[in-house]
Amino acid sequence: MSEQAPIEKQEYNITVYTENHVGLLNRIAMIFTRRKINIDSLNVSPSEIEGIHRFNIVINETEEVVSKIARQIEKQVEVLKVYYNTNEDVIWQEMALYKVPTDIIAEKAKVERLLRENGARAVVIRKDYTVFETTGHREETDNLIKVLQPFGLIEFVRSARIAIIKGSDGFNRKLREFERAEPGQDAIENEFLNSRDKVFTM
Amino acid sequence: MLTQEKQAPALPETDTMISGSQALLHALSVEGVDTIFGYPGGAIMPIYDALFDFPGNMKHVLVRHEQGGIHAGQGYARASGKVGVVFATSGPGATNLITGLADALIDSTPLVCITGQVFAHLLGTDAFQEADVIGITTPVTKWNYQVTDATEIPEVLAKAFHIARTGRPGPVLIDITKNAQLQKFAFQGYKRCDHIRSYRPKPIVRKEYIERAAELINSAQKPFVLWGQGVMLGAAEQEFREFLEKSGIPAAWTIMGAGALPSDHPLNVGMLGMHGNYGPNVMTNECDVLIAIGMRFDDRVTGRLDKYAKQAKIIHLDIDPAEIDKNVKTTVPVWGDCKETLPLLTQLVEKKQHAEWLAKFREFEQQEIDAVIREELFPTSGEMTMGEVIQQLNELTKGEAIIVSDVGQHQMVACRYAKLNHTRSNITSGGLGTMGFALPAAIGAKFGAEDRTVVAVIGDGGVQMTIQELGTIMQSGVDVKILILNNQFLGMVRQWQELFHERRYSFVDIQSPDYVQVAKGYGISGRSVNQRADLNDALKEMLEHPGSFLLEVMVTKENNVFPMVPQGCSVSEIRLK
Numbered sequence: 001m002s003e004q005a006p007i008e009k010q011e012y013n014i015t016v017y018t019e020n021h022v023g024l025l026n027r028i029a030m031i032f033t034r035r036k037i038n039i040d041s042l043n044v045s046p047s048e049i050e051g052i053h054r055f056n057i058v059i060n061e062t063e064e065v066v067s068k069i070a071r072q073i074e075k076q077v078e079v080l081k082v083y084y085n086t087n088e089d090v091i092w093q094e095m096a097l098y099k100v101p102t103d104i105i106a107e108k109a110k111v112e113r114l115l116r117e118n119g120a121r122a123v124v125i126r127k128d129y130t131v132f133e134t135t136g137h138r139e140e141t142d143n144l145i146k147v148l149q150p151f152g153l154i155e156f157v158r159s160a161r162i163a164i165i166k167g168s169d170g171f172n173r174k175l176r177e178f179e180r181a182e183p184g185q186d187a188i189e190n191e192f193l194n195s196r197d198k199v200f201t202m
Numbered sequence: 203m204l205t206q207e208k209q210a211p212a213l214p215e216t217d218t219m220i221s222g223s224q225a226l227l228h229a230l231s232v233e234g235v236d237t238i239f240g241y242p243g244g245a246i247m248p249i250y251d252a253l254f255d256f257p258g259n260m261k262h263v264l265v266r267h268e269q270g271g272i273h274a275g276q277g278y279a280r281a282s283g284k285v286g287v288v289f290a291t292s293g294p295g296a297t298n299l300i301t302g303l304a305d306a307l308i309d310s311t312p313l314v315c316i317t318g319q320v321f322a323h324l325l326g327t328d329a330f331q332e333a334d335v336i337g338i339t340t341p342v343t344k345w346n347y348q349v350t351d352a353t354e355i356p357e358v359l360a361k362a363f364h365i366a367r368t369g370r371p372g373p374v375l376i377d378i379t380k381n382a383q384l385q386k387f388a389f390q391g392y393k394r395c396d397h398i399r400s401y402r403p404k405p406i407v408r409k410e411y412i413e414r415a416a417e418l419i420n421s422a423q424k425p426f427v428l429w430g431q432g433v434m435l436g437a438a439e440q441e442f443r444e445f446l447e448k449s450g451i452p453a454a455w456t457i458m459g460a461g462a463l464p465s466d467h468p469l470n471v472g473m474l475g476m477h478g479n480y481g482p483n484v485m486t487n488e489c490d491v492l493i494a495i496g497m498r499f500d501d502r503v504t505g506r507l508d509k510y511a512k513q514a515k516i517i518h519l520d521i522d523p524a525e526i527d528k529n530v531k532t533t534v535p536v537w538g539d540c541k542e543t544l545p546l547l548t549q550l551v552e553k554k555q556h557a558e559w560l561a562k563f564r565e566f567e568q569q570e571i572d573a574v575i576r577e578e579l580f581p582t583s584g585e586m587t588m589g590e591v592i593q594q595l596n597e598l599t600k601g602e603a604i605i606v607s608d609v610g611q612h613q614m615v616a617c618r619y620a621k622l623n624h625t626r627s628n629i630t631s632g633g634l635g636t637m638g639f640a641l642p643a644a645i646g647a648k649f650g651a652e653d654r655t656v657v658a659v660i661g662d663g664g665v666q667m668t669i670q671e672l673g674t675i676m677q678s679g680v681d682v683k684i685l686i687l688n689n690q691f692l693g694m695v696r697q698w699q700e701l702f703h704e705r706r707y708s709f710v711d712i713q714s715p716d717y718v719q720v721a722k723g724y725g726i727s728g729r730s731v732n733q734r735a736d737l738n739d740a741l742k743e744m745l746e747h748p749g750s751f752l753l754e755v756m757v758t759k760e761n762n763v764f765p766m767v768p769q770g771c772s773v774s775e776i777r778l779k
Contacts, residue, residue: 019400023336023346030341071524077345077365080400178399 011040012066013085013092013163016055017047017171019078028055028079031072037061041094043160048170052080058161080178085165092163096141097123098132098148099155105130108151118144129154210234211257213392220389222352222382223252226316229359230260232392235287237261237649239274243291244331246318248383250289263649263678266670268295270642272302273668276311277646280629281604281654283437285366286646288315293331296339296377301636303342303373308633309458310435312371314362322350322379335377344372352385360395369403370522371435404521407538407546415517415534416550418491422515424559425451426489428474428482428503431458431632432496432520432540439463439625441544442495448548450555452563454482456497457613458632461622465601471563475503476767477614480776481566483767486511487774488562493517496540499529500633509772519543573778574764579619585758586734588615588687594738595657595685596621598745603655604629604647608640608664611693614763616659626651638667644682645674655683655745662688662714672724675750683744684726684752686717689759697762702769721752728752 018024025044032039040058047054059066066084074082102125105111111130115121120134134144141158210231214220220228226249230238240262242250253262265271268290275286290296296317306313320329336348345365347358355378362374419425433442439462446453446463452471453463463470472479474486483505486492492514497503504510507529515533518526519540526535536543578589592615595603601621606629607613613630622628629647631639644658665686675682692710699707721728727747731740737755744753767776 022348023340026337027340034341068524068528071528075522075524077398077401175399178402 007062009060009062011058011060011087012063013087013090013161014055014057014059014066014070014073015083015085015163015165016057016073017080017082018053018055019080020051020053021078024076024078027076028057028073031069032059035065035069037065037069041161043162045162049172049175052171052175056161056163081171081174083165083168085163089167090163090165092137092161093135094138094141094159094161095133095135096144096156096158098134098144098153099129100132100148101152101154102127102130104151114147118147120144214389216391217388219386221248221252222349222355222378222385222387223249224256225352225355225387225389225392226359226378226383227252227256227260228389229356229392230287231256231258232394233359233363234284235260237263237278238287238289239263239265239271239278239646240289241265241268241271241291241295242289243295243318245292245320245380246289246295246316246383248380249316249318249378261649262289263645263674263680265642266673267668268298269301269638270645270668270671270674272299272306272313272315273636273639273642274646274649274671274674275313275315276302276306276309276639277606277629277643278650279306279311279313279646280643280650281626281647281656282650283434283626284650285312285314285363286650288313289317290315291318291331292320292335293333295331296335297333299375300338300342301634303339303375305631305634305636305639306373307342307344309631310371310431311373312366313373314359314366315373315375317375317377318383319348319377319379321381323381325350325379335375339375342373343375346375346377348377348379349382350379352382352387355382356390356392357395360393361398364395364398365401369401404539404542405523405537407536407542409546411534411536412543412546413550415493415536416547418515418517418534419449419451419493419547420550420552422491424489425449425491425493425556426485426514427451427453427493427495428456428486428497429453429459429462429495430456430497431462433459433462434625436496436521436539436541438496438539438541438544441541441548443467445544445548445551448553449551450553450560451493452485452556452560454479456500456503456632457617457628457630459497460617460620460628462625464623465621469560471560472567473618475500476505477618477763477765478503478767479567479618480570480765480778481563483765483773483776484566485563487513487772489514491515491517493519494530495519495544496521498522498525501529504529505767505771505773505775509774570765570778578615586732586737586755587761588612588689588757589619590734591685591687591737591741591755591757592616592619592659594741598738598741599655599657603627603657604651606630606640606644606647606656606658608658608660609635609637609694610661610663611689611697611761611763612659612661612687614694615687620659637661637664640664641668641682641684642671642674644684645671645678645680648680648682656681657683657685659685659687661693662686662690663692663712665717666712666714669720672721672726675726676724680750681748682750684721684750685744686752686754687757688714688717688754689757689761690714691759693761694763696760700760700762717752717754726750726752728754730754730756732756
């Protein structure tokens, strides 16, 4: 329908500021499952404001779909605010842990070199296994899997993505407006109407 | 049944020890609840125990199935504009509400449903009649919450009513564990909720968008208004009418919007959608500015989207920002409560008459009368049609009745032809298309509008889905006129099988019981007619009968509803036959 929005799918980072409410995770997740959209990554954490939670959700979709999803999420009673951004608009990181047999690592690879070349650090070194940790973009954490695979990678796990929005000045000021019974024009500042492609605030 | 003086019992004094159940009933009474539709059971017994001798005039209507209870709540809310309240027990009681919740969500009906739940210490143990009600109802509620401690009840109920009735209204479900119902606590008063920081039911209206919309309207040669239920939900019927009468723009309605402007208003050009009127559908693809007010461009209204009003500039007034640009990309979005936005728009639009443009609608209307309507409403031979039943009903009620319809062919006929003089007079399951809706919804509608005649128009399929609610009618003594249009088929499915499946009538041949005997068993008078000569007299008997009455009219078996926009076609490809 929309002529301007890019038609190709790409990764979008959806940031959701919410109240702390049992069942809200389910309510938000259902917005995706109902549309048969896979959530690639989901992280729930505290935000810059005490008591306000921050969801980071990553999906691979067209902007048109993402913008509609964002509005459906923002419609939920306990959701304060939703933003969505492409990877270019955020600083993002994922953390990964790798467990490998210490003897093989020590014998065949130089641990020091592995750490240095992959920006990793050893979290635990025991006689039987060593756990490495690295933080970075998907390619970086993926790369270390490849590196460690020949040395008998025992376990691998990667965390959800967390992202900071480059252009955001945080949520404190907005929240104060939300708490007023009669919010100023500012809280009702309507990105949705001002720049339609950016969707959307209230 | 007569309206009594409503008096809320005095609230307990602060620090008085009361139970969670009593706190709940006090909350309902402060919120002005006069009628509860419900069904008791194990996990909600403490609430029923408190209800037994709760002071005041709060009525409880014992339904025969929780689905009937929630549809009655919907009918009540739709007829009265107030929040419908429904009680059900845990487990199966709560799961029986699901269809009604989904229906109320998609049709924006304000409800507060209270379900009992097992004791908090039993949650998650597969206790008797335990179901994950919060989990199950999450996708079909605007908001839900599980109360496990009685002290939460006043605040949670206040939030529930605020959320249900504000913004785009919808169903709210509060699940209360049995221990919380029993628990005594020091009552700290009940404060109605008017603000939740994460919830903005409506925005501040941005004048510049009103101005841009007014400019578009003023420059339009062929403007066209589509309206939906939002006009009624916003209680903006008067504002809407003033806008139309000043701008002189022809206006068509979705079935959810029917009645917000009287049927015979000169600017009312008819019904939109798959079985809507000919002119409104064709003209959607002819107009230059399309003004959508409180409607959501449902696929049954738009037909094929990529051929929908492509030539037009679109102005969309809606309170729910998620609806704007959802299906149809707008030129000017007017996000807000139409009670506020319409008067602002009316101020800025020029007073006009679009006589020539309006006349085109009337030309299409004449074509439709010649091709379809005359034959449907005034047949002189052959078996009876659904249309002539509605036509004769119109003549007797003069358009003053509330028409509650079920789902299928009779629904389309009732919506197309029922004469409606007043708002909140057409109650039907629009979005979800729930068969079995009409009988319980009509019961609720009558409780919500006691001084009006309520006629439930139901097919022979739908009536058998919730026919047990005849028991509710019997016991409550509510006065509902039940008009069964019996074509001995699941008619709408049969019509599609005829048109799109080479007449392979797969399982649409449905048998009926002797409805008059069934009604008689419930102590309800009834009559069945199959001759045109008896129709008028039978309708009169039904309407004049003191109390409920069931009238079955045998109509022609294989009639089709036309016009029709076949699925996958554009609205301008609407077929007259």
